[in-house]
Amino acid sequence: MGDPQYMRYPDLSLAQSVFTLASPTTPTTAKKTALQSLQDAIKEHKMAPLYHYLAHPQTGKLNSTGESTASSTDAPALLRRTSSMNTSSIIGALGGVRSTSGIDLAWDEQLYNDLKEDNEKELAAIQKEEDEAVESAGDTEIQTARGKRAEFYARICDKDAALSAFESLMEKTGILGSKIDIVLAIIRIGLFFDDKLLVKKSVERASSLVESGGDWDRRNRLKAYQGVHLLTIRSYNLAAPLLLDSLSTFTSTELCTYSALVTYAVLAGSVALPRRDFKSRVVDAPEVRAILGSESEADHLAGLSGAVSAQPSAQGDSSAMDIEGASTSATPKPTAVNLTTIGTGSGLEEKAEPDVDFTPLAIMIQSLYSGAYQKFFQALARVETDFLATDRYLYEHRRWFVKEMRLRAYQQLLQSYKVVSLESMAKSFGVSVDWLDRDLAPFIAGQRLACTIDRVKGVVETVRSGDKNKQYTDVVKQGDQLITKLQKYGQVVRMRGSERG
Template identity: 65%
Template sequence: MGSDPQYAKYPNLSLAQDIFNLSNPACSQTAQQASLKKLQSAISDHHMAPLYRHLAHPVEGILNSQGEGTPQHTASAGTKVLVNSNLLSGRKVPHKIDLAWDEKLYDSLVEENKKELDTLQKEEDDAAEAAGDTEVQAARGKRAEFWARVGDKDKAVAAYEAVFEKTGILGTKIDLVLAIIRIGLFFGDKQFVKKNVERANALVESGGDWDRRNRLKAYKGLHLLTIRSYNLAAPLLLDSLSTFTSYELCTYSNLVVYSVLAGSLALKRVDFKAKVVDAPEIRAILGEGEDRLSALTGAVSSGPGAGDEEMKDATSVTPGTASTVVNLTTLGTETDSEAPMDFSPLSNLVSSLYNGIYRSFFVALAAVEDNFLSQDRYLYEHRAWFVREMRLRGYQQLLQSYRVVGLSSMANDFGVTVDFLDRDLAKFIAGDRIACTIDRVNGIIETNRPDDKNKQYADVVKQGDALITKLQKYGQAVRLRGSERG
C-alpha cells in the first residue's frame, strides 16, 4: 500500500494557462480579462514576488513592451539557470498586456516572502534541535513548496532536490520528482520535463505503488503530447481516463480533450473504434441521450468484445446545444471549480471521421482548431501540424477503399475546391505519405498499392545504403587517425 501523494499542490498549472491566454491572439478579450484578474489575484494572495518580476518587470519581464519575446529573465552573475521559461504563445507578444509593474506592490510581496522564509527557517531550526529527521525534512519540504508557490523556478527545483537527497522513502522521492516535472511544465521547458519524466519512470519501475504508477502515466502522456509524439501519448492518455487522479496536472475535461485528439490522430481504425468511439469514459461525455446514460451506468464497454454500433450522424449535432455542454463535476470527478465545456466540436470530429462523413469532418476539424488547439498552451504550438495530419488521415481513409477516385467527386465529398485538393494531395504524395497519383487531365486519382515484399525490399536497400555510407565514413576516420599516430 502506498502513502497519499505529497507536494501536489504547487505550482498551480492553471495559472500558466492564464499567462498563456494573455499573450494568445486567438484568445477572446473576455477570456483575457478573466485570466488577467485571476493572475493578479494569485500574485497578490500568494505573494508571488518572483513570478511577478518575471512577468511584469520593466526590463526583465517577458510581458512588458521593452522585453517582448524574452525567453527568461536574466540570471545574476554566477547563477545557474535550471529551468528555462517559455510561458507565452510565441516569441513576440502580439499586443500590450495590462499587467503593470508596481514597485510598491513588488516590495511588499518581497517583504512578505522574507517574513515567511524566516518563519520556515525558525521551524526548521526548532525541528533540528527538539525533533527528529522527519520533522526537519517536513520543514524543508515546506520551503520547497514555498518557492514553487511564489514562482521562483530555480530555487524551487534546488529546494526539491535538496529534500530528495535526504529522503529514503521511494514514494516521497517519486512525489518530489513529479513536483519538479510540474515546475518544468509550468514554465514550458520540454527538455527539463523529459529528463525528469525518465527519472520518475526509473523510480516507479524500481518499486512504485499503483497510484503513483497511474499518476505518472498521465504525466508521461501529457509530456509526449507537448513534443508531438501522439502515437506514444494516445495509449497512455486513454488508459488514464478510467483511473485518473492527477488533478494537480490538469482537469478531467482537459484529459478527455487530449485523449480524444491523440487517439483520433494516432490510432488505427480498429483501435480508434474500441478506445475512442466505444470507450465508456468518452461516450459518457461526447455521447448523447441514451449513449451517455448507458456509458455512465456501465451498460457499454470498450475493447475487442464491444459491439459495432454506428455513431450518430455528425450533421445532426448542432454545436453549442446544451446536450453537448458537459459539467464534469456531475460525473464524479474531484474538480470543484471546473467550468462546463462544450465538447460538440470534438464529438463531431470523432463521429464524422469514424463514419466517413468527410464534409462534416473538415468543418469539425476547423471548429476543433478554433475551440481547442488554438486555446490550449500544450496544443497551440502544434495546431497547424495536427490539422495537416488529420487532413491526411481523412484522405487516406477515403482513398484506401477505392482503386480510382474522381478528383471532383473527392473534392465535393470534402467540401473543398478541386484546386485545393490537388495542391494538398500533391504535398502528401511528394512526401511519400499517400501512395497515389493524380491524373489532372482525366480528372482522376489512382491509388497505388505497393506489394508488401517489394516495400520491404526497398526499405532494406535504403537502410543498407545508409549503413554502408556510415561505415565508409567511419573507415576513413579510422585511417586518418592511424596516419596521425604514424
C-alpha cells in the same frame, strides 16, 4: 506508502492564464478573465517572484520590453511554427509572438515590495520552525519544515529556489513514495515554466523510481504526467495509449482536470491510433462519451460511474489535418469543460468548470470514422480555433495536427477506391478541385499518399504496392547504405596502412 505529498503547488491553471493573456489568438473577454484570475492569485498567495517575472518593466515576459518582439496591435500577429524545446519560458510556446491586446498585467512597485516583504516574513517563520526542529525534535519534524520551504517556493513560483529546495529535500528523504512525490512536483514546475528538458529528465527519473517499487496510485499519476509531456513534444503516437489508459484510473487533478485529460486523449488517439482502435478506444469509449456527449444514456452513465472496458494499448500510424473556419451542425449533446482552467486541481480539491461547447470535438471523431468528410472538415476547423489554439500544451502543434488529420481523412477515403474523380472527392470534402489538388500534392510528393493525380482525366488513382515490391525496395536501400559504409571503412584501412608503411 502514504498519501501523496506536495501536490498543491505550483498551480498550473495560472500558467494557462498567462498563456491566455499573452496569446494573439484568444478573445478579449478571455484575456480579461485570465488577467483577473492572475491578479487575484498573485495577491492571495503573495507571489512576488512570479509578479516580477511577468510584469517587471525591463524583464517582464508580459510587457513590451520583455521577451517578445511583437507589438500589441489590433491586427492579428503573424504566427509561425516554432519549437520551444530550448526556450524555457512560461510563454515559450508562443515563439516570441505575443499580444495582450492592451490588457496588461500592470507593474506596481509598492505591491511588489509588499509581496516581497510578506515572503521574507513567511520564510523566516519556516526557518525558525526548522531550527527548532533541529534542536529539539526528530527527523520527521525537520523534514516537515524543509517540505514547507519547498512548497513555499513552489507556491510563489520561484523556479530556481523551488528546484533547489526540492532537490535538497530529495537528498534527505529515504521513503520511496516521498521521493516520487518530489519528482512529480519538479515535473509540474517544469510544465509551469514550459521547461521541456527539465520535464523530460524528471519523467525519466520518476519512471525509474516507480519501477523500483512505486505503489498503484503513483504509477497511475505518472502515466498521466508522461502522456501530457509527450503531447508537448509532439509524440502523439506514444501519448495516446498512456492518456487513454489513464481515463479509468485518473487521480492527477493537480495536473489537469479530468475533462481536459479526456480532450487530450481524444486528440492524441484521433491522430495516432489505427482505425479499429480509434473506434473502440475513442469513438465508442464510455469515458469519452461521458464528457463529449452520447446519444445513449447508458453509455453516459457508464462513463460517469467508471464502468468501462479495459482496452489494450495500441500503437498506430499517424495519419490525418488546416482548414479555415466553418459552421457545424450539432449532433451529440455537448458536455462542459474549460481548457483555460487546465490544472486547477490541487490534489485536495477541485474547482468548477465553466461550460465549453464540445460539439466540434465530438463531431470530428464521429464524422471521421463514419466517412462524413465535409462535416469532418468543418468540425476540424472549429477544433483548431476552440481547442488547439487556446491551450498552452496544444498551441505549438496545432498546424501539424490539422494537417495530419486531413491526411488521415484522405487516406481513409482513397483506401476504398482504385480510381476516384477529383470533382467527386472535392465534393465529399466540401472544397474546390483546385484547393484539393494543391493540398494533395505535398502528401503525394512526400510519399505519404500512395496515389497519383491525373488532371487531364480529372482523377486520383491509388497505387497499391505489394509486400514483395516493398521488401525489394528496402533491400536495395539497405544494401546501398551497407556498401557506402564498407567503402568508407576501406578508405580508412588503406590510409592507416600507408601510414604504417
